[in-house]
Amino acid sequence: xxxxxxxxxxxxxxxxxxxxxxxxxxxxxxxxxxxxxxxxxxxxxxxxxxxxxxxxxxxxxxxxxxxxxxxxxxxxxxxxxxxxxxxxxxxxxxxxxxxxxxxxxxxxxxxxxxxxxxxxxxxxxxxxxxxxxxxxxxxxxxxxxxxxxxxxxxxxxxxxxxxxxxxxxxxxxxxxxxxxxxxxxxxxxxxxxxxxxxxxxxxxxxxxxxxxxxxxxxxxxxxxxxxxxxx
Ligand code: SAM
Numbered sequence: 001x002x003x004x005x006x007x008x009x010x011x012x013x014x015x016x017x018x019x020x021x022x023x024x025x026x027x028x029x030x031x032x033x034x035x036x037x038x039x040x041x042x043x044x045x046x047x048x049x050x051x052x053x054x055x056x057x058x059x060x061x062x063x064x065x066x067x068x069x070x071x072x073x074x075x076x077x078x079x080x081x082x083x084x085x086x087x088x089x090x091x092x093x094x095x096x097x098x099x100x101x102x103x104x105x106x107x108x109x110x111x112x113x114x115x116x117x118x119x120x121x122x123x124x125x126x127x128x129x130x131x132x133x134x135x136x137x138x139x140x141x142x143x144x145x146x147x148x149x150x151x152x153x154x155x156x157x158x159x160x161x162x163x164x165x166x167x168x169x170x171x172x173x174x175x176x177x178x179x180x181x182x183x184x185x186x187x188x189x190x191x192x193x194x195x196x197x198x199x200x201x202x203x204x205x206x207x208x209x210x211x212x213x214x215x216x217x218x219x220x221x222x223x224x225x226x227x228x229x230x231x
Contacts, residue, residue, distance in 0.1 A: 007129035009037040009117075011060070014183065015125050016230065018064060020192045020206030023077060024091070025102035026121040027154065028186035030179045032107070033122035035130055042114035047133075055136035056106050056117070061129045062098040070094045078150055081195030089149065100124075103136055157189040159221045166214075169227035176209060184213055188222040 013033035015021045022028045035058070037046065050056070073084040074092040087095055105120040117133070162170075162181075170181060177183075187206060200218040203225060207213075212228040 005131050007038060007061070007131060008041040008133070009035045009130045011035055011122070011124045011126065011128040011130060013122050013124050013126045013128070014208045015122075016207040016209075018125060019204075020187055020208070021125060022123045022187065022190060023155070025104050025123040027123070027190060028183060029105070029121045030183040030186050031120070031122045032177070032179070032183075033104075033119045033124060035117040035119060035133070037115040037117075039114075044111045044115060047109055047111075047115055047117070050106065050117075050133070050135060051109050053106060053135040055103055056119075057132075057134045057136055058100075058102045058104060058124075058130050059132040059134075060100045060102070060124065061131065062093040062095070062100050063127070063129055064125055065093045066098040068094060070096050070098075075195075076150065077195045078155075085150070099131065100128075155190050158191055158217065160185045160188045160224060161221055162224045163226070165226050166224040173211070173227065176211070180208070183208065184224060188213075188215055188217075188224065191217055191222065193217060 011033055012035075014031065022031065036042075070087060071094060072087055074087050074090050074094060075081050075084055076090050076092070079085070091100075093100070102123055104122050106117060107120050108118040110116040110118065170176070173180075184206075187208075192206065193204060200216060203214055203216050205212045205214050205228075207230050210230050212230045214225040214228060216223055216225065
């Protein structure tokens with residue numbers, strides 16, 4: 001059996017590359033994205049009533065990594081990058097069918113030209129093709145008593161400190177969204193480095209909008225060093 005699916009929309013998000021994207025939706029509530037519906041799905045009728053739901057499920061394609069295929073075992077970052085679990089015991093992007101599932105807050109619906117859904121808490125790369133939208137139904141889908149295996153709660157948070165240089169860089173970029181700083185804080189507090197990297201002197205960069213946010217991570221905190229133009 002084979003099936004062919006057509007994207008019903010495309011994501012516009014601040015995340016221009018995979019590095020730095022939160023490892024799950026809702027982990028960075030300031031990650032605001034838009035889902036722009038594509039014709040013929042961009043008719044206001046397709047979303048009639050959806051605004052009565054605060055959260056929605058998105059099914060999407062891991063388009064950036066889809067061509068890399070899959071393996072039966074993967075190393076979840078949660079297990080330090082060494083221990084392996086089955087692909088179906090993980091939320092890895094490298095799956096037999098490279099389909100992702102994210103729960104996001106629906107902050108609004110714009111119907112002026114086509115249809116755009118305004119989302120908070122996205123973990124989606126800019127340009128991600130979305131296959132389907134479904135409303136989240138808490139009384140059916142919220143199970144606070146469920147076992148969650150090796151994923152025992154939210155990731156630890158590090159304090160994020162801004163250097164004087166980074167503060168000045170931010171102030172020199174008035175066109176960035178008002179909650180840009182909050183977004184940077186939420187992303188970096190989760191320490192986006194790969195599990196096996198632990199060099200406090202190493203400088204990393206996260207691409208957000210048209211910027212390259214330079215930072216380093218010690219055991220105690222994250223320091224934002226500067227904000228450059230994205231390369
Ligand atoms: N919440 C989804 C799920 O459970 O299916 C995604 C979880 S996956 C572990 C999250 C990662 O997917 C992000 O950190 C980001 O690196 C990656 N990602 C997001 N959008 C992507 C895309 N379009 N193609 C490939 N990888 C993507």
